Amino acid sequence: MSEITGEPDGATPLDPDEMEGLIFKHVTTRGELDQLEQVNIQEGLKWLKKRKKPDLFTEAFVCDLHKRLFGKVWSWAGIFRKTGKNIGVDASQIAIDLNNLLDDAKYQVC
Numbered sequence: 001m002s003e004i005t006g007e008p009d010g011a012t013p014l015d016p017d018e019m020e021g022l023i024f025k026h027v028t029t030r031g032e033l034d035q036l037e038q039v040n041i042q043e044g045l046k047w048l049k050k051r052k053k054p055d056l057f058t059e060a061f062v063c064d065l066h067k068r069l070f071g072k073v074w075s076w077a078g079i080f081r082k083t084g085k086n087i088g089v090d091a092s093q094i095a096i097d098l099n100n101l102l103d104d105a106k107y108q109v110c
Contacts, residue, residue, distance in 0.1 A: 044069035057106040
């Protein structure tokens with residue numbers, strides 16, 4: 001798979017390494033990708049609703065949730081990215097910034 005067509009303005013581009021992680025190799029348009037992701041997200045939200053008092057403020061929970069929301073579409077779901085993007089933090093800072101965010105959120109909520 002080389003590229004997804006129909007990328008909307010402002011969409012985060014997917015680099016070739018990320019595209020290798022696309023489980024459905026027949027997908028060629030952003031619309032097809034969006035539909036697959038939406039089905040997976042709905043399944044992930046059903047899983048989340050069944051959880052008994054999940055510990056939301058952990059890196060493990062966030063990664064597990066990401067895998068459940070996107071893991072049937074992307075093989076890399078639930079794993080921190082290793083590439084730079086035009087948005088967000090540098091890949092080397094993801095774990096640090098995520099844990100800082102979770103600590104701040106836990107302090108504010110609890």
